[in-house]
Amino acid sequence: MLINSSVAHPARVYNAWLGGKDNYPVDQEAAELAAAANPRIIQAVRANRAFLGRAVRELSATAGIRQFLDIGTGIPAADNTHEVAQRADPGARVVYVDNDPVVLAHAEALLVSGRDGATDYVQADLREVDHILERAAATLDLSQPVGLMLIAVLQYIPDADDPFALTAALLDALPSGSHLVVSHPASDIAAEEVAESMRVYNERADEHAGATPRTHDRVTRFFQGTELLEPGVVELPQWRPDAGTVTDTGPLPMWCGVGRKP
Template structure:
């Protein structure tokens, strides 16, 4: 645990951003996050490779959108800053890019300065909000982004924390509804139909240690595809992380239990 977070302030439940930080080798987490991360990884040894492949997918997707002319990104559930955050990838490709980050973990807020280091030509901003607060997120994002122009909506490894009864498909639709035609959805999601036994056990272990509102639900390829209803799905479709437009030097690994997709709003 990072010394900046004294034991007296340690929470009783794990948080997704901090657990993810453990898997990425970071130091910004509490003992409860460390325990959840380690036990979940024991049950599903592919987790660490998956979260790293997930970061690589984010980078390739942002690079592709930048090449397609997208200069605005709304990154919801951004997590604690790591290497190659969305603004770093986007502004390397196009320095005038604007990025708004959204997360509900106060520790992410503590790191917001790292997320707000923009190129002189571009701009970044941070909104502390839950992914469920669609209208508040979009209203705040509109202070930095021009929602009448295309936006790259980043929902990378976040929708698993919205339970079926909360209708994450409608949440995604409402986010996209206010974005301009030509906007893109970039989405990744834990799979329930790849390494199903290991994923189910790791999710059970994590959910026992997480707050109810942060419990996780893996989903099938078809359920992930449903997030793209009404959108034009880019090739190669809904695929394992390493299959989405890999670089020549990348080695595909279909055993990593996460789906990903990029789709365009017509």
């Protein structure tokens, strides 16, 4: 797949927000303009990475999850899913999925697993559910519980493509005891700033990579058929914060949660 550097792409814009170098001028422009419209973005993306780490640690420690399917991987940063999981259990297995060829170029970094564990990378779009599951089954035992990670990715699936049905199809293929981990931009926190930042991003994004923020009720709908873990669907810093962590950060326009498939 050819890299299109003329339009912004989610993984590269996210990389720019995190201060990375694996992006192009169009990504930097989109990142800067979106952050100018919504100054909370930088804090939110950092809080999002921290939520990912806490969720993986929690599932490893209390739910016994030893394998993860991480869709919407993004460009490698600190504490990727397999690094957190394999610190808890060196034998943990992780499959990453992303549709950006820049992420593919970094797959070698993603695939550096501990000796006892395993990682793999699948070049695919979230909409390609059957292909993702088929490829993931080469590394993961889909008869055993899986942590399904959909971190800041579902906003790139418009309502017309039914992100709720896609999430349900992925969960349907996983056994009881699997967990769904979701974070998602909010349209009902700092609504005007979020709407403007999404507008300037979408103007510069690939036509298939536009973003749609959603309300608390709509994000909660992704967990239909699961048992929501406490404290439910909340702002990023409020989900099981580490001891001593400051959680009163002011409003961060992203919802997150974790649900268990019964």
